[in-house]
Amino acid sequence: MKQSKDKEITINDAIIELKQLDDPVFGSLSYKKPANKNTTITVKADSRIIKTPLKQIELAVFKLDAKTYGFIFKSLFRYDNDCKYWDNELKRLASHDLKPNF
Template identity: 45%
Template sequence: MLNKTILIKDAIIGLGKDKDPLFGSVQYEQPAKANTIVTVQTDNKTVQIPLNQIEIIIFRFDAETFGLIFNYRLFISDNKSFNSWNRQTKKLACHELQPNF
């Protein structure tokens, strides 16, 4: 299987309930495993974190869908809940997340 670089340009990265989320881009090699290193680029810093230390990554998949990476798996929201997801992520990130794919 060939490795493929995944780049999510605009995401909310949750590191746990006791840590503030990061906002920025996420890059990693697919297929991802627990120890896969994820590069998170924010406005003022770049950090590299093993995937198993990231609780959740929330991003806007396309114009009408949100995506989540949780427990090393990708989940896609249904279109019915888009407006609710959009309001909540806009409140958290202070901007509307941009589509990625």
């Protein structure tokens, strides 16, 4: 996750499940801080760019650093330090190790 001067957050290499899509997508998401459930999120996945409110994200999973996974769930940011579990589970789903964002 990187933060620029205009307070835009970009999360690379994420698994994102949106309410309007049937299947999760793999890509990046970005938004401006501070965020609330109506903040517009830009999702870049494959050759698509999807702009949607934060409340449309059912779940986003990404690797914050070498030891921590981050989640966006119910419009809130959460994290978990059980990196070994998430590395194993998400490697099966994504077919690669998620890259850290810090």
